Amino acid sequence: MKILIRGAGDLATGIAARLYRCGHAVLMTEIPQPLTVRRTVAFSRAVCEGRARVEEMEAVLAGDYEEAQRILKQGDIPVLVDEAARVREQFRPDVLVDAVIAKRNLGTKITDAPLVVGVGPGFTAGEDCHCVVETKRGHTLGRVIWEGCAIPNTGVPGNVGGYTKERLLRASADGRIHPMVSIGDRVEKGQIAAYTGDVPVYAAMSGLVRGMLQEGASVQEGMKIGDIDARCENAACYTISEKALAVGGGVLEAAETYRAVRGRYSLVILAAGLGSRFGADKLSCQVRGRAVYQYMLEKAAAFPGVESFIVTGNEAIMEEAGRMGVTPVSNREAELGISHSLQLGLRAALQSRPRIEGVLFAVCDQPGLRISTIQRIWNRAAVKPGRIICAGQKQEAGNPVLWPAAFFPELMSLTGDVGGRAVLARHMDQVEIVEARETELRDIDRREDLEEIWERRWGI
Numbered sequence: 001m002k003i004l005i006r007g008a009g010d011l012a013t014g015i016a017a018r019l020y021r022c023g024h025a026v027l028m029t030e031i032p033q034p035l036t037v038r039r040t041v042a043f044s045r046a047v048c049e050g051r052a053r054v055e056e057m058e059a060v061l062a063g064d065y066e067e068a069q070r071i072l073k074q075g076d077i078p079v080l081v082d083e084a085a086r087v088r089e090q091f092r093p094d095v096l097v098d099a100v101i102a103k104r105n106l107g108t109k110i111t112d113a114p115l116v117v118g119v120g121p122g123f124t125a126g127e128d129c130h131c132v133v134e135t136k137r138g139h140t141l142g143r144v145i146w147e148g149c150a151i152p153n154t155g156v157p158g159n160v161g162g163y164t165k166e167r168l169l170r171a172s173a174d175g176r177i178h179p180m181v182s183i184g185d186r187v188e189k190g191q192i193a194a195y196t197g198d199v200p201v202y203a204a205m206s207g208l209v210r211g212m213l214q215e216g217a218s219v220q221e222g223m224k225i226g227d228i229d230a231r232c233e234n235a236a237c238y239t240i241s242e243k244a245l246a247v248g249g250g251v252l253e254a255a256e257t258y259r260a261v262r263g264r265y266s267l268v269i270l271a272a273g274l275g276s277r278f279g280a281d282k283l284s285c286q287v288r289g290r291a292v293y294q295y296m297l298e299k300a301a302a303f304p305g306v307e308s309f310i311v312t313g314n315e316a317i318m319e320e321a322g323r324m325g326v327t328p329v330s331n332r333e334a335e336l337g338i339s340h341s342l343q344l345g346l347r348a349a350l351q352s353r354p355r356i357e358g359v360l361f362a363v364c365d366q367p368g369l370r371i372s373t374i375q376r377i378w379n380r381a382a383v384k385p386g387r388i389i390c391a392g393q394k395q396e397a398g399n400p401v402l403w404p405a406a407f408f409p410e411l412m413s414l415t416g417d418v419g420g421r422a423v424l425a426r427h428m429d430q431v432e433i434v435e436a437r438e439t440e441l442r443d444i445d446r447r448e449d450l451e452e453i454w455e456r457r458w459g460i
Contacts, residue, residue: 001025001094001259006085006108008046010038010211011119011135012099013054014244016077018252020057025072027091028059029082033218037211037227040183040238046079048214055239065090088112094262094305095255098123101135103153110371114305115258117251121153126372130258130302133250135243142246144254146379147372158243161230166204169212169226171219173197178215179226184237185209193226201225208232260382262305264357265402268345269296270338271312271364272331282444283314283364288460292444293317295367295460300326302371306378307352310364311345327352337417346411357385359408361420362400365444368459369400373436377402384432388424391441392433397424398441 001024005012008028020026034044043059045052052059059077062068065087068078080087084107088096096113100106104122110129118128120135125147132145137158140151157164171177175197181187187203194201194212196219211227219225229236240248271283271293283293293314300308301324308326312318318328329348331341342361349359360377362369373391380389381402390401401420403411410423424431439459444450 001255001262002091003027003095003097003255004029004085004088004091004093004113005097005099007098007100008034008042008044008059008079009036009099009101010042010241011101011244011247012097013041013043014240014246015097015099015119015248015251016043016059017055017057017240018245018248019255020077022252022256024255026077027068027072027087027093028077028079029085029087030079031083032081035213035217035219035223037213037224038241039211039214041240041244043077043079047081052079095258097251098129099251110302111304114262114303115254117254118150119247119251121150124149126370126375130371130375131254133247133254135247137243141243142248142250144250144257146376147370161207163205163207163228163230167207167228167230168224169193169201169203169228171196171221171223171225172199172201174220175199175218177213177217177219177225179212181209181212183209183212184234186232187228193228196221196225203228205230208234208237210237257379257382258305261378263353265306265360265378265381266349266353266356266358267300267303267306267308267360267362268342268349269300269308269310269326269362269364270341270345271296271310271314271317272334272341273338273365281314282450283312283317285444285450287367287450292367293364294320296362296364296369297321297324297326299362299369299371299374300324303374303378306360307349309345309348311341311348312364337415338419339414339416342414342419343412346408350408356405358402358404360400360402363443366399366440366442367444368437368439368442370436370440373434373440374400376434380432380434386430387432388427388430389432389434390424391436393436393438393441395433397421397428397431397433398436399443 005028008030036042036044046059046061062078071078095115097117098108099119116129118132134140134143136151178195192200207228207230210229311329392398
């Protein structure tokens with residue numbers, strides 16, 4: 001797959017190593033003046049030196065996208081100076097990894113790629129990315145989080161060799177850095193390790209200098225400029241750390257989960273009901289400033305790698321769906337029941353991709369449904385191929401439902417106002433439930449349901 005990594009520091013390099021060694025095409029972006037402390041194990045060094053070799057891998061500075069393509073063809077890793085990662089518009093990655101490690105999101109969106117991975121604090125899976133990989137040392141290091149956030153930044157460095165805050169060298173003043181020691185040197189507690197703005201920086205412990213900013217880098221008081229390791233293992237200065245490899249393993253897991261389902265499924269949104277119990281066009285009703293149908297269109301847009309359709313007779317919905325990349329399927333005979341809508345959507349999906357392995361059917365009047373729940377359905381499909389997978393609670397099935405191709409004939413044989421639930425009832429032994437919140441599973445049938453949303457009890 002094509003993978004774009006924002007950032008080329010030591011953690012980003014560990015991520016790149018895991019992906020590159022598994023045969024993925026990796027392109028990295030950096031800022032004009034990288035501030036990587038562990039420079040000897042970071043591809044960001046290529047920005048200053050033109051090339052950076054880490055273990056057996058070579059990263060090469062690219063002047064533009066065309067040069068980056070040539071570097072990829074040579075089997076190396078291109079690094080572009082592109083702070084906003086605008087190259088994604090040309091590269092069109094399968095996976096975008098934000099590994100800037102800024103402790104906050106600097107502009108990455110869930111729609112930037114079919115799979116967007118946030119690394120560390122500052123991201124929320126299901127909102128600005130599809131998943132987050134934990135970076136805090138400890139039991140959860142490297143775990144993939146498909147709903148929610150990483151552990152918040154505590155401001156306290158992880159424990160390495162029995163030391164936390166003491167192992168970091170921080171700028172004593174604003175200005176340029178002038179290192180007095182090099183990576184790989186031993187220092188003693190109280191020794192001057194560097195000057196920043198002509199003010200000395202003293203080592204707070206004895207050990208091996210594992211990281212140090214480059215000569216002349218512009219720093220601010222309190223900024224991390226170096227790293228001392230009490231373990232005094234020289235190899236640790238020149239090989240990727242266990243933390244970077246663990247985080248890289250989490251990103252690789254996420255990427256491989258996506259690859260397992262890529263191109264295998266489509267999404268069909270059913271939005272052609274008559275709304276008889278509601279007594280009006282419920283999908284156009286406003287919920288907190290947006291029409292009900294917009295919520296599901298936005299969720300479909302969060303999965304640009306999945307071909308999406310919406311079955312409806314509403315012209316406004318069709319027009320907006322087309323703008324958001326969701327293919328409209330016209331249903332002018334809503335009176336024929338839900339079976340007709342379901343079959344129109346299924347035919348459209350099969351016409352577009354005859355060998356599709358499954359279709360996820362969602363209803364348009366379920367505004368509380370979370371992107372992360374849809375993502376977990378795809379993830380379950382990756383390891384449970386051939387199973388019917390649906391959102392639900394306490395083993396009770398709800399919507400949406402992912403139907404494997406083996407059940408298409410039964411779905412196509414339905415008539416009248418009978419939907420997939422009739423087929424589901426015949427095959428409960430083949431159903432996998434993805435647990436969802438009760439508020440996600442509610443749909444809008446009556447006007448009272450809208451009133452509950454206004455009271456903010458649906459988590460929208």
